[in-house]
Amino acid sequence: MKKALIALALIAIASLLYWVGPKPAPLAASENDVAIPVRPPAELVSPSPNKPSSPRSELPSNVRMAVAFATPITFYGRVIDQHGTPVANATVAGSATATLGSTTKVATKTDDAGNFTLQSKGIRLFVSVNRPGFIHLFPGQKSGMFSERGFSYVAGVGDGIHEPDPSRPIVFYLYKPGPSEALVHLKAKPRQLKRTGEPIEVALDQDHGANHKIWLSCKSAESKTADGRFSWRFEVRAVSGKIQQRAGNLDFEAPSVGYALSDIVDMDQAIARPQWVDSTRRSYFVHFDDDTYARVDVEMIAFGDYFVEVEGYYNPKTGSRNLEAHSSP
Template sequence: MKRTLIIVGLLLVLVAMWWLLRQEPLGLPSQEKAAPKEPAKVAAALPPLTPEQKQQQTQTNPEKLAGFKAAFATPINLYGRVIDQHGDPVASANVEYSILSFENRPKGQLSSRADGTFQITGHRGASIAVWVSKDGYRRLPGVDGEVGSDHRFAFGSKHPPASSPQEPIVFTLQKPGVIEPLIHVEERNYRLPRDGSPTEIELHPGGNSAHRVVLRCWNKELEPRPQTEPRYDWRLEITAPGGGITERKDIMAFEAPETGYEPKAIIDMPVEAKPSWSRSAQRSYFIRFADNVFARVNVEMIAGGDHFVVWESHLNPKTGSRNLDTDPAQR
């Protein structure tokens, strides 16, 4: 009897537990059941292109296509003449050219005649690039649209270049003067103090110590400044003790001037130098020393990061000679 009551009791407990598990959680009315999640919205697919739209996408503008074909089919007839800096003709100059055309950039090479003239004719293309050179001569860069020793001519443009045997396009090479032995200090890096302490560079290493320059730099790159201000003040001064210095503005000038020298050359880059401010600067100078010896130097100041100057110089040890020319083959 007692055993039967125990079994009945266990069954009642199990039934009660089953009944409780079926009920809603306490405190959550049935109407507040979580709503079933809506299916994620999928972007509607774009309608397929109509045949007309496909044709518009693949069809090239007929006018543009015709203009493109016409540009590459432009006749190229170029007449040129090679002279030196004095206006004298340069015979047997090497003339190289490359044409931009449908024929995979045809290239060619020829020589100028005794009067310096040459012609490139019988080709078609959009443009032609021409280079002239000759052993013993320097090539000149084109500046402000000038031809110099090479140039690219756009024949397929609205304003193609005009040339003829009577009015050829002029290319220029520089014939060096008398070559005198120069003392060359090859390009080298010099670290400079940032506080204006002097750094000396010898232009005649192992020779006359009077031929030296002094560099001083003031740099505020490491001083505190707003994070929004990338600029900082820096300044470089170059002096030749007892002598003078002047800027060499024409990179193809190889004779030092007689006059116009100043006690120092200054590259000043204050924060206010907007928009021309830069962490670096390149200059070229002529120097006249106290004993009337001349030199030319190339300077590049790197005033950011490692902070150093790149220096190269040529000095003519012959007193009074302003000739600072070099053999083009050795440059």
């Protein structure tokens, strides 16, 4: 018992001497030591269920819809012809989608510079321009030109929200016909062809000498694939002349160069659908050897009654490539 008390006394004396005695100096930091900053603990913030949102998204759906249909619409446009000349006094018709299933109509006229402004309310505006003596261009009818188009004023109803800018009006086109000449018109008419490839000739000037003709032939194989595909070959030529494809239905001036002896559609049964088809429609310019010109529309139906439909406009005026004109009786 005495030994235990003596041991406890020695431990107590040693502890007292440690706390009241001198402390060892701290080690000096060497140049290779790196200080590691101590960051304060990050403040944890839980997502707030009451995060602010747009005022419109907080509204009931029927109210949001009413707000959308009440969106102010301002539209700036300009009308020119295919040559870039302003079209004054053109009629501009606007149709604004104001409610589900109904529209609000607005209209105006272009000024001397071809400019116009429309105002309404709604989610989308469809604009169409016209003027007597000009041709209205539907989308895709002539590359890069149109006489009508739609514009969205709220998100989710088109290809982006239209941002009106008076310094950058949207350009609309109207096609201005050129000077007219009397053309001989061959009206469209179906003509029977033989599947064996025996050709026929069609005169474009049947009532004016019948000396300017096109040659047509189509030959089909009898064998077919399980899904009905068969090989067929359609050829178009000009008798005493040459042809070339016409790019668009508003190309009225025949080119002076670029003609070939024939044009061929070669449809092999090995071609997969939808590339394989059993009909074709093409338009041509024709330059005859006597330096007269024509334009021809051809449609070949290589099934059923097996026929070709031909419509043509022939200009009997030597050297004139103008095929944008009134047809003669």
